[in-house]
Amino acid sequence: MTGAALRRSLKRKWNGWVALSVTGAVLALLPSLYILLGLFARTTENWQHIQEYMLLDYALQSLLLVLGTVSCTIVVGVSLAWLVAAYDFPLRRFFSFAFVLPLAIPPYIAAYTYGNMLSYTGSIQTFLRNEWGLAPDQRYFDIMSMKGAIFIFTLFLFPYVYLIAKTFMEKQSAAFIENALLLGKNSLHIFWRIVLPLSQAAIAGGASLVAFEVLNDFGVTKHFGIQSFTAAIFKTWFGMYDVDSAIRLAAWLMSLIIGIFVVERLVRRRKKFSSPTNRMTPLRRRKLKGLSKYAVLCFCVAVAALSFFIPVAQLAVWATWTYKEVLNDVFVQLLTNTLLISCISITLLMILAVTVANVIRYSRTSVFSLVMTRLISMGYSIPGAVLSIGVLAVVISLDKELAPLYAWLGFAEGKLVISMSLFMLIFAYIIRFLAVGYNAVEAGFEKTGNRYAEASRLLGMGMTRTFFKVDLPLIKGAVITGFILVFMEIVKELPLTLLLRPYNFETLATKAYQYASDEQIHQASIPSLLIIGVGIVSVYFYHWLGERQAK
Amino acid sequence: MSFFQLENVTFGYDTGSGPVVRDFSLRMEQGEIVGILGSSGCGKSTLLRLIAGLEAPAGGRILIAGKVLVDPRQFVEPEHRGVGMIFQDYALFPHLTVEQNILFGLHRLTKREREQRLGEMLSLVQMEGYGKRYPHELSGGQQQRVAFARALAPRPAILLMDEPFSNLDADLKKKIREDLKQLLRHAHITTILVTHDKEDAETICDRIIRLAR
Structure with a gap:
């Protein structure tokens, strides 16, 4: 390209939309950049201690947790997906939805619910003692352990694997399976030799989501006292007050996550199987009979009960015990806070998401677009604890830069203005969940295509007017979907809120967590149920959208 | 030239x-x-x-x-x-009526001129009486005529x-x-x-x- 042509191209492409997108993407990159720079900073005295006594142990614990959870979720998720996709049995449609519901329950709520239920004074042991006079060995009930954490994570994260695998099996594999049947293979053989290898990429996608969620977790490991990597970061941060070392640990964790990302890509690279024809015949389900029917039914009932109905019922019972004490002015304040911060963050987030999506849609394959989408999605794969350190570091240094301004405005010396305000938390929410909102909007744009916008341009409307008159009405549904999905994420988000909120600012999630960690688990039930309620609405919405797309 | x-x-x-x-x-x-x-x-x-x-x-x-x-x-x-263009699938705005589609490109005219031009275009493509319909309520041939009217309404130099x-x-x-x-x-x-x-x-x-x- 010649100089003149380059200038022409820049002039043509540079406008307010692009400027806002680039600014947003750069801001989203800043905290991660800050953390990765931590790898090159000079080490402090603490670091040697951390390296010697903590790092390896904590890394191994985290690894064990991730590997254990990932393998268990694959077993549960894939088998359920296969049963629901390929067989017909009583209540199949109900289970098809019920297996998505666990996503509505954040693992930390599940962790303290199960933790209390299974404790010596919890409902199960009390029942056994009082009704049946049994005094079983406490070891059977020890959920506050590595095994317990894997159990919790598996029950509440398997839907990621289940959903992706089921969609793939229903849509893609019909032709292959029918062929295999015609070649005289039995179901088990088909599952192992055809379905599993074909679904490999889909399963890897779901499993990597599970891995990210486990590494992102803060509540479960904290409540169960597991020495995970995140716990190590907190110990250095709040126990030793050594932010530099905490950043360094965070940087290591981030490198690990980038590693998982790369591995997932490698697994998927040449395994993107899809049928060569566009004609997709849905899989014909086989009716189960006799013993196998009841076995499958039992399995499904057990999973659905453990992963949704039992904990929700238990929380509901606790809620009836405590509602008088919990529902008061403070609770109203809690609700207002949660709604306020969510609405501000989501509005800003969706504006940015829509802007970026509107810029990128015109040149999806260009390098610029690829870089932008990567930057936008990055926040979602960084654990909340890591991101919060990054945001905090960025904001504090910003406050330092602004110190002369504060002095001029007459604030006391050394006052931190931005880092003490809600701004920090909003900024963090936007970075963390930008990908969620963006993906929803992007799907909307992809469905509408560019031709309406192009027609509008040719009828004399500029990009901005086109957006408001044509694009926005057409992608309205997608924007609302994004809004709801981000709302669910923000309402249940724990580590970011806990670490970056201003002093005494409580939301539903932080209050539930606070009750639970103060051994007032029964009181935690009402905020928890509200969080789960929001989750159910979002999950239902998601499911409904998926069904509609399938048609 | x-x-x-x-x-x-x-x-x-x-x-x-x-x-x-x-x-x-x-x-x-x-x-x-x-x-x-x-x-x-x-x-x-x-x-x-x-x-x-x-x-x-x-x-x-x-x-x-x-x-x-x-x-x-x-x-x-x-x-x-x-430049006016008629797209392969017409790209009539699905959320606007036939009238609103045709008026879309006339935003530089006064209100009276707009109404007049709209009438001219509807009669040119013989779609009077269809103004309040939405694109999905029209047949393929009618949609094409509306697309034609919409593209032509702002008097493009070339179609x-x-x-x-x-x-x-x-x-x-x-x-x-x-x-x-x-x-x-x-x-x-x-x-x-x-x-x-x-x-x-x-x-x-x-x-x-x-x-x-």
Whole structure:
């Protein structure tokens, strides 16, 4: 390209939309950049201690947790997906939805619910003692352990694997399976030799989501006292007050996550199987009979009960015990806070998401677009604890830069203005969940295509007017979907809120967590149920959208 | 000098598979109807997108009535080109009525002029009485007529049509082709029509250009 042509191209492409997108993407990159720079900073005295006594142990614990959870979720998720996709049995449609519901329950709520239920004074042991006079060995009930954490994570994260695998099996594999049947293979053989290898990429996608969620977790490991990597970061941060070392640990964790990302890509690279024809015949389900029917039914009932109905019922019972004490002015304040911060963050987030999506849609394959989408999605794969350190570091240094301004405005010396305000938390929410909102909007744009916008341009409307008159009405549904999905994420988000909120600012999630960690688990039930309620609405919405797309 | 000129226009997509359009030149007089004929993938739709300003050429220039639309230094945005286009699937805005669709490009006129132009266009395409309908409530042929009215309403200097008959049933096509021919003659508008169907081009166009792959 010649100089003149380059200038022409820049002039043509540079406008307010692009400027806002680039600014947003750069801001989203800043905290991660800050953390990765931590790898090159000079080490402090603490670091040697951390390296010697903590790092390896904590890394191994985290690894064990991730590997254990990932393998268990694959077993549960894939088998359920296969049963629901390929067989017909009583209540199949109900289970098809019920297996998505666990996503509505954040693992930390599940962790303290199960933790209390299974404790010596919890409902199960009390029942056994009082009704049946049994005094079983406490070891059977020890959920506050590595095994317990894997159990919790598996029950509440398997839907990621289940959903992706089921969609793939229903849509893609019909032709292959029918062929295999015609070649005289039995179901088990088909599952192992055809379905599993074909679904490999889909399963890897779901499993990597599970891995990210486990590494992102803060509540479960904290409540169960597991020495995970995140716990190590907190110990250095709040126990030793050594932010530099905490950043360094965070940087290591981030490198690990980038590693998982790369591995997932490698697994998927040449395994993107899809049928060569566009004609997709849905899989014909086989009716189960006799013993196998009841076995499958039992399995499904057990999973659905453990992963949704039992904990929700238990929380509901606790809620009836405590509602008088919990529902008061403070609770109203809690609700207002949660709604306020969510609405501000989501509005800003969706504006940015829509802007970026509107810029990128015109040149999806260009390098610029690829870089932008990567930057936008990055926040979602960084654990909340890591991101919060990054945001905090960025904001504090910003406050330092602004110190002369504060002095001029007459604030006391050394006052931190931005880092003490809600701004920090909003900024963090936007970075963390930008990908969620963006993906929803992007799907909307992809469905509408560019031709309406192009027609509008040719009828004399500029990009901005086109957006408001044509694009926005057409992608309205997608924007609302994004809004709801981000709302669910923000309402249940724990580590970011806990670490970056201003002093005494409580939301539903932080209050539930606070009750639970103060051994007032029964009181935690009402905020928890509200969080789960929001989750159910979002999950239902998601499911409904998926069904509609399938048609 | 001709009314409309393309000079040595070259274009390739970013993917690096070589240019789709190479050194293409064309001159047209005002009111002329030119058909561009070629098999799919020969770059004929790309040519229309270049003229409309939806893509930027790597080289060459495009002029209309002596005004430069694009050359290596300048690029006029599609909304300022005065080019009308009828898309292959018409791209009628699904959330707007027939009236609102036609009025869409008339935002620079006063209210009275707008109403007048709307009436003219509806009667030109014989769609009076359909103004309040939504696009999905119209047949394929009616949709095409609305698309035509919408593109023509702002009085573009040139009209581009991308495979205008590809979405119509075969038995309807013949009648609609005749109608379109009459409409174009009536409107006396410079037109480029892109098609893969020789018969389409021969019925409607004054001149036919064959694009080789």
